[in-house]
Amino acid sequence: MHPLRVDNLSLHLPSGQCLVQDLSFSIEPGSVLALMGPSGSGKSSILSWLTGTADSRITTHGNVWLGDKKLNHLPTEKRRLGLMLQQDYLFPHMTVGDNLQFGLRGGTRQTRRERVSQSLVDAGLGGMEDRDPATLSGGQRARVSLVRTLLSDPCALLLDEPFSGLDTALREQIRRFTWDAAAQLPVLLVTHDVADIPEGAKVLTISDCTHSVEPLNIQTV
Amino acid sequence: MRPLLYCLAAFVAILFLLPIALGTAGTVLPAFGLVDSLASDDGFATVVGDPRFASAVVLSLRTGVxxxxxxxxxTLLTLVCVHDTKLWRLLSASLPPVLAVPHAAIAVGLLFLISPSGAIVRLISPELTGWERPPTDWVVPDAGGWALVIGLVVKETPFLLLAAAAQLSALNVEASLRIGRTLGYSPARCWSRLILPRLYSRIRLTLLIILAFNLTVVDMALLLGPSSPPTLSVMLMSLVNDPDSRGAASAGALLLALLVAGCFLFMWGLERYVGKVATARRRSGARGRGFGVFRFAGKGVVVSLLFACIGSLVLLLMWSFTRRWRFPDALPSEWTLQNWTTRGDILLQPAWTTISIAITVTLASILTAITWLELERHRIAPKIDGIWFLPLLIPQVSLLFGWQAVALWSGIDGHWGTVVYTHWLYTLPYVVLILAVAWRELDPAWGHAAHTLGAGYWTVLWKIRLPMLRRPMCQAAAVAIAVSVAQYLPTLLLGAGRHQTLATELVTSFGGVDRRVIAALAVLQSLLPLLAFVLALIYPRWRQNRLQRDRSPKQTRAIA
Incomplete structure (x- = not known):
């Protein structure tokens, strides 16, 4: 696994308003960088830029690297950056198993099926391959969505408020599941809630075109 | 009061279903020789024995399918390749006006475009072709029916595209593309595996309507289709006008309906097969590659479609003001207003009949739709969205032959009211379905708030609900006018030749009248629905602006 690195990122809205200026950071495999800031400060725009899906009207400068590989000019599908959003986006015309198979890369029909079954067992959802996603609870859906992202074999994980739609009881469970599952990957987590941030993570705060990186400190945050 | 309202709902339902039921019976019974006065022959044997029958069936199937x-x-190529681009925005803006243009007018415009003496040949002649005279290597309409296929594609694609575009917001396309691409799939694969399977189930009914139309269309087939053999629906038209062949016409109409039903069944089977293949492919996890060439081809198709639509309309307009336009000149050498001023006999009376029918039908359709939707809102009438589509799914030929027979038998054929009633049958489905979406989405809390202020039912309907639904009502009215203006067969069969509209005049005059006057007729036929669409766009905005203008000074005074 390689670190995810961003060099001198600047984002400007079509009106000329600056969202981010000269932002640089690096996330090592197995570590988490939490991206915080007020609404509209550009957190989700940074994620969109990383995945190559930013609004074309936003002016961007800067480079993104995965190890030695520059990602800027690669299409989204070649970047291998796994993305999880607040909404789980399980495809409603596919079963749970088909959703996971959709994420999985390569393999024969048999091995693909086996890997999906094993992943579901690991996620505590064994035997749910043929279930309609609509019949799952919020927590189950969140786990399936994360497993689908991980099965696509990403080199880094981008999480855009993935826990905010869950109730309090589920949140802790899904957080633990996520950090365990993503233990080997560089993770960029966008969140408003400091409780989402795992121990040892650094916090990157952006606001009004300024930014700062600090170790997680509950009191200062 | 409630029993009366139930009676009203039943009355509307009967009014709508009566011509369908009687029309079906009026086709089926003579086909089997069960009505002596209408069918003296063995209908099925006669129609199947007609030497044109087999070729007509093959031609209808080929062109329609x-x-x-x-x-x-x-449609799918357009969505995949052009969605969310500047071209898409241009296309979205062009769709409603193109949809508004009647089939016959588009057909005539296309003839001016693709025929050997048409605009495309003129544009490249003689420089590229060396032709000083129109080529004789091919003719339009051609024997293979390809001109008809082009015409149907040009006219029906905007319809399906508009239906599909309306569904995209519900499918969360952006998010699906984003997730699919971060999972490693190319945009084309994201469309084919994530979006199109869900979209297809939402546009299936529209596609069935288009299939039924393409297999059974009469006016476009008369203008763009071959004449020997003609399509089955055109062949049946020649039989229905002969009293001795009434049984054969009815039997043929029934066979045409079975042909359409068979195609529906085939499509259902094909859907299931394609669905299974698509699922198997999806499970393979193949990511696909970029689709640069594919996207380029898609954009080419969209541009060609726009060119054909807009080019046809521009050509109609040019021909209608042309005095002299010799081949191979790219533009007319002399212009004139005479095509419009000297042929009032062909233009004015049909225009007036068209307008009067269209306006009456539109008012009747909107009134009926509002009545039904209000009854449905109060749980008096059931939600029967599928039933409204019936007239659009049954071939016009199959339904109207029977309905005409019933009208003849009951003595109501040829009456203006009968023509209006039959037009209403075909406009009501569109009006109900356009209004139903907005009607059901309107928050009932607005009405509740007004009731708590002391307003009664009629006040709430008149002062709250209808003004808040002004925009969809205007859209529904524009669509109703467009549908009514385009009706050829209902006017021809139920009008008994006494009511010439622009649609019937255009088709019957074609070939026998100067093409410049034909162009004027087609322009006039297109202008009415276009005008309706422009008004539907402008009027709600004008009302809104006026409201804001009226409010501003008062607000200023209040603040002061």
Whole structure:
């Protein structure tokens, strides 16, 4: 696994308003960088830029690297950056198993099926391959969505408020599941809630075109 | 009060279903020789024994199925390749006006475009072709029916595209593309595996309507289709006008309906097969590659479609003001207003009849739709969205032959009211379905708030609900006018030749009247619905602006 690195990122809205200026950071495999800031400060725009899906009207400068590989000019599908959003986006015309198979890369029909079954067992959802996603609870859906992202074999994980739609009881469970599952990957987590941030993570705060990186400190945050 | 309202709901339902039931019976019974006064012959034997029958069936199937497949392919290609681009925005803006243009007018415009003496040949002649005279290597309409296929694709693709575009917001396309691409799939694969399977189930009914139309269309087939053999629906038209062949016409109409039903069944089977293949492919996890060439081809198709639509309309307009336009000149050498001023006999009376029918039908359709939707809102009438589509799914020929027979038998044929009633049958489905979406989405809390302020039912309907639904009502009215203006067969069969509209005049005059006057007729036929669409766009905005203008000074005074 390689670190995810961003060099001198600047984002400007079509009106000329600056969202981010000269932002640089690096996330090592197995570590988490939490991206915080007020609404509209550009957190989700940074994620969109990383995945190559930013609004074309936003002016961007800067480079993104995965190890030695520059990602800027690669299409989204070649970047291998796994993305999880607040909404789980399980495809409603596919079963749970088909959703996971959709994420999985390569393999024969048999091995693909086996890997999906094993992943579901690991996620505590064994035997749910043929279930309609609509019949799952919020927590189950969140786990399936994360497993689908991980099965696509990403080199880094981008999480855009993935826990905010869950109730309090589920949140802790899904957080633990996520950090365990993503233990080997560089993770960029966008969140408003400091409780989402795992121990040892650094916090990157952006606001009004300024930014700062600090170790997680509950009191200062 | 409630029993009366139930009676009203029953009355509306009967009014709508009566011509369908009687029309079906009026076709089926003579086909089996069960009505002596209408069918003296063995209908099935006569129609099947007609030397044109087999070729007509093959031609109808070929043109109808190929056109439908192309309409679907072009629509999906457009969505995949052009969605969310500048071209998409241009296309979205062009769709409603193109949809508004009647079939017959588009057909005539296309003839001016693609025929050997048409605009395309003129544009490249003689420089590229060396032709000083129109080529004789091919003719339009051609024997293979390809001109008809092109016409159907040009006219029906905007319809399916508009239906599909309306569904995209519900499918969360952006998010699906984003997730699919971060999972490693190319944009084309994201469309084919994540979006199109869900979209297809939402546009299936529209596609069935298009298939039924393409297999059974009469006016476009008369203008763009071959004449020997003609399509089955055109062949049946020649039989229905002969009293001795009434049984054969009815039997043929029934066979045409069975042909359409068979195609529906085939499509259902094909859907299931394609669905299974698509699922198997999806499970393979193949990511696909970029689609640069594919996207380029898609954009080419969209541009060609826009060119054909807009080019046809521009050509109609040019021909209608042309005095002299010699081949191979790219533009007319002399212009004139005479095509419009000297042929009032062909233009004015049909225009007036068209307008009077269209306005009456539109008012009747909107009134009926509002009545039904209000009854449905109060749980008096059931939600029967599928039933409204019936007249659009049953071939016009199959339904109207029978309905005409019933009208003849009951003595109501040829009456203006009968023509209006039959037009209403075909406009009501569109009006109900357009209004139903907005009607059901309107928050009932607005009405509740007004009731708590002391307003009664009629005040709430008149002062709150209808003004808040002004925009969809205007859209529904524009669509109703467009549908009514385009009706050829209902006017021809139920009008008994006494009511010439622009649609009937255009088709019957074609070939016998100067093409410049034909162009004027087609322009006039297109202008009415276009005008309706422009008004539907402008009027709600004008009302809104006026409201804001009226409010501003008062607000200023209040603040002061």
């Amino acid at each position: 190929i056109a439908t497949v192309l309409v679907l392919a072009v």
